[in-house]
Amino acid sequence: MRLYNTLTRGLAELPDPPGPIRMYFCGPTVYQRAHIGNARPFVLGMWLRDWLRFRGYTATLVHNITDVNDKIYDAAPGRSAELAAEATEWYLQDTGDLGLGMPDELPKATDAVPEIVDFIGKLVESGHAYPVEGDVYFRVAGDSGYGRLSGQRPDQVEEQEPNPLKEDPRDFALWKATKPGEDTSWDSPWGKGRPGWHIECSAMAEAAFGPSFEIHGGGLDLVFPHHENELAQSSALGHEFAHVWTHNGMLEFGGEKMSKSLGNDVSIRNVVDTWGREAVLLFFLGTHWRKPIPFSDEVLVQAQAQVDAFRNFFLDERPGDEEGQAILYDELIPILDDDFNTPEALAVFHAWRDREEWASLRWALGLFGLGSVAEIAEAPDEVVQLAERRREARSAKDFGEADRLRGEIDAAGWEVRDVAEDPGFRLVRK
RNA sequence: GGCGCCUUGGCCGAGUGGUUAGGCACAGGUCUGCAAAACCUGGUACACCGGUUCGACUCCGGUAGGCGCCUCCA
Numbered sequence: 001m002r003l004y005n006t007l008t009r010g011l012a013e014l015p016d017p018p019g020p021i022r023m024y025f026c027g028p029t030v031y032q033r034a035h036i037g038n039a040r041p042f043v044l045g046m047w048l049r050d051w052l053r054f055r056g057y058t059a060t061l062v063h064n065i066t067d068v069n070d071k072i073y074d075a076a077p078g079r080s081a082e083l084a085a086e087a088t089e090w091y092l093q094d095t096g097d098l099g100l101g102m103p104d105e106l107p108k109a110t111d112a113v114p115e116i117v118d119f120i121g122k123l124v125e126s127g128h129a130y131p132v133e134g135d136v137y138f139r140v141a142g143d144s145g146y147g148r149l150s151g152q153r154p155d156q157v158e159e160q161e162p163n164p165l166k167e168d169p170r171d172f173a174l175w176k177a178t179k180p181g182e183d184t185s186w187d188s189p190w191g192k193g194r195p196g197w198h199i200e201c202s203a204m205a206e207a208a209f210g211p212s213f214e215i216h217g218g219g220l221d222l223v224f225p226h227h228e229n230e231l232a233q234s235s236a237l238g239h240e241f242a243h244v245w246t247h248n249g250m251l252e253f254g255g256e257k258m259s260k261s262l263g264n265d266v267s268i269r270n271v272v273d274t275w276g277r278e279a280v281l282l283f284f285l286g287t288h289w290r291k292p293i294p295f296s297d298e299v300l301v302q303a304q305a306q307v308d309a310f311r312n313f314f315l316d317e318r319p320g321d322e323e324g325q326a327i328l329y330d331e332l333i334p335i336l337d338d339d340f341n342t343p344e345a346l347a348v349f350h351a352w353r354d355r356e357e358w359a360s361l362r363w364a365l366g367l368f369g370l371g372s373v374a375e376i377a378e379a380p381d382e383v384v385q386l387a388e389r390r391r392e393a394r395s396a397k398d399f400g401e402a403d404r405l406r407g408e409i410d411a412a413g414w415e416v417r418d419v420a421e422d423p424g425f426r427l428v429r430k
Numbered sequence: 431g432g433c434g435c436c437u438u439g440g441c442c443g444a445g446u447g448g449u450u451a452g453g454c455a456c457a458g459g460u461c462u463g464c465a466a467a468a469c470c471u472g473g474u475a476c477a478c479c480g481g482u483u484c485g486a487c488u489c490c491g492g493u494a495g496g497c498g499c500c501u502c503c504a
Contacts, residue, residue, distance in 0.1 A: 009434095028504065041504050071502060151433045152500065197502085219504030224433080226503090249435090250498065259503055286443065286453075292436080292497070302442060302454040309453090312467060343444050347452035399463055406465080417466050426467085 001055060001337045003215070004290060006223060006245040007149055011339060014214065014244070017056030023049060024205040024242070026218035026226070027106070029066040030087035031075040034094055035265035036280070036295065037251035037258045041218055043284050044248050044340075046100040047368060048217075051336055054367065062208045063103040064201060065091065067110050068194050073182050081184050084110075094268040099277050100369040105208060109200040113186045116195045116203040119233070120174045120188075128236035132165040134177025134191040140170040143232050149245060150224035172229055174199045198229035202241070206234065216242030221257070223247055249292040258295060266295065279304040281369050285342045306346075307373055310365065313353050314374040315428065325359035328352070332364060342368075379427035383414050387425045390416065 005012035014021060025045040028038045045061050052059035067084035076083035088108070096102065109116075120136055123129035129138050140146050146154050154170060162169065173196035178185040185192040195203075205213065211234070218227065227245065234241035251258040258265050271280055283303040287293045331352075335344045345364070352361045362374045379387075390405035409416045415428045 026504070029502080035504090038504050044504095069502080147433090150499075153432065155432090217504095220435090220498065221503055222499095224499055225501090248504070250504075252497075255496075257498065257503085261501095261503060283442095288444075290435095291443090294442085296441095298454090299442060305454055308467095316468075341444075343442095343452080347444070350452060394463075397463075403464075415466070418462070418464095419467085428467085 001052065001057075002339055003244055003246055004339050006227075006247050007242075012244045014052075014057075018058055021049075021052050021057045021059040021215060022209045022213035023059065023061045023215040023217060024201070024209065024213060025061065025063045025103075025216075026201060026222055027063045027065045028091060029069050029071055030084050030091055031069075031072045032087060032260065033267040033269055034087075034091050035258060035260060036268050036271045037219070037265065038091075039095065039098065039268045039280070040248050040251060040284060040289075040293075042095050043098065043100065043281065044246075044289050045103065045217055047342070048215075048340060049103075050100075050367060051340065055333075055337070060105075061103040062105045062107065062205065064204050065106055065108045066197070066200065067108045068184060069197060077181060078183050080182075081110075090269075094272070097272055097277060098268075098281065098369065099372070100281075107204045107208065109195060109204070110184075112200060112204045112207060113195065115207045116199050117175075117186075117188045119199060119203045119206075119237075122237055123174065123233065126236065128233075129174055130167065131175075131190045134175075134193060135165055135173055136175035136190055137166055137171040138174055138229065138233060138236075139167065140172070140232070141168050143236060145235060146232050147228065149231050150228045152224050152228065172196065172198060172225065174233070198226055199233060201226070202230045202233045205230075205241070206239065211237070211239035211241070213242060215244045215246060217246040217248070220247040220249055221259075246289075248289050249287075251293050251295045253295050255294075271300070275300045275304055276307070278307045278370055278373055282306055282346075285346050285368060288343055289340060307370075310349070310353065310361070310370070310373045312428075314358065314362070315376060315426065325357065327363050328357060328360040331360075377429040379414055379429075380412075383409055383412050383427060386412070387416050387427055388423070391424050394418075 001014045002011045003014065004010070023045060025041050027042070028034050042063065045063060049059045049061040065088055067088060072080045072084050120129060123138065124131060124136060128142055129136050140154060175188060175190055175193050176196055177191055177193045182194070185194055205216065216227070231241055253264045253266070256262060256264060279300055283300060286303065331348055332345055335341050335348065349361060349364055352364070362371065365371055365373060386405050386409050390402050390409070393401040393405060406416055409427070410430070413430055415430050417426045417428060418424065419426050
């Protein structure tokens with residue numbers, strides 16, 4: 001199994017199974033409904049974990065939630081903790097509704113404060129960090145390897161807004177002293193405060209996995225400074241940290257990155273409700289994980305059309321009858337083992353559909369949370385009766401009545417199709 | 431200013447130094463009371479300019495355009 005590694009800018013070969021593959025993926029900051037772009041690393045992480053398990057690895061996925069942060073304070077003055085808790089629930093619901101199950105652990109930053117404080121303490125002791133007036137900053141100048149993940153040259157990094165407490169403008173906060181208006185805080189050797197953004201991931205990842213693990217994932221926009229800083233913190237303690245770094249491409253909307261701050265985001269909730277979870281998954285499946293995806297109604301329409309095509313296929317193949325069909329693992333494994341090329345896998349699925357390899361297709365779709373397209377919905381009795389009355393009207397050549405009944409069936413949420421075999425019609429949920 | 435990525439037929443989107451990607455849409459056809467579904471047929475695309483090569487969409491250089499990061503961001 002090979003995956004593109006941001007750190008080396010090349011493909012990394014994972015150790016052979018069954019060795020553990022421990023994956024830490026960065027999750028959202030919770031202060032509003034998560035947008036569809038946030039779903040990409042979630043979906044990728046789940047798919048990858050499940051694929052690795054299928055391939056014989058012992059794979060675990062830890063997906064963190066950032067529940068203390070300036071955005072949250074700003075969004076809910078005086079009740080930031082309540083908002084964070086509420087938005088965390090939204091996130092769990094919305095990602096849960098994608099039907100992929102859940103990561104093995106979903107740690108929250110606020111639950112990891114002791115580990116974070118301990119981590120910072122070690123950085124201070126070893127001279128990699130310094131406390132100033134209740135804040136603690138990481139000393140970038142002391143890190144000769146700084147920039148190796150993102151390719152940034154420390155001397156070229158644009159200056160941020162001046163902060164007189166910092167020794168160097170590039171230093172970043174590990175611990176922030178409580179400011180007026182902030183309604184949550186924790187005790188620390190440096191006074192009351194709360195964690196900086198980057199340290200939580202180093203602390204939580206190492207709490208879950210120890211000082212080194214196999215894969216760290218997240219959005220491409222996190223490479224710098226977030227992941228660079230995580231790497232710097234852990235490296236400062238002599239830890240390898242992540243062996244392979246995976247960064248998924250951004251969703252774009254109207255030619256720009258979709259993001260909350262640009263205000264062009266569409267919620268996971270909204271997209272799933274509008275297009276259905278299968279279409280959303282197929283939308284992600286159709287583009288390689290490292291590439292940007294232009295988000296548009298047209299693309300979702302195309303995804304939905306493919307979902308319908310697979311669903312229609314299983315309608316005709318009488319699901320459950322898989323005698324004599326071997327599953328064609330060999331056609332899929334090389335594709336997904338090579339940097340997890342899901343678009344090419346999708347092409348294989350279409351080929352299997354053409355060749356009526358329904359056992360393989362059902363198995364493969366199931367791997368990606370799309371097993372439901374192979375399930376046939378049973379129409380309720382009243383709809384079946386409408387269809388029977390329509391069949392009778394048709395045989396009596398009363399097509400006006402037949403069309404009227406078709407309208408009733410449609411209004412009940414079903415589509416009736418005439419077929420040659422018994423009972424002469426087929427009912428499909430719309 | 432620095433770091434990095436991208437440009438494929440109407441749309442989405444893989445891939446390869448020389449052989450059909452695939453899907454969606456569209457058109458025609460078969461079937462059908464009509465429709466839907468299904469099936470058949472229909473387009474040799476790879477930003478531009480050079481170079482390397484027997485041969486480049488695929489390698490190298492440049493040009494144009496677009497995107498991401500360098501500030502919270504999946």
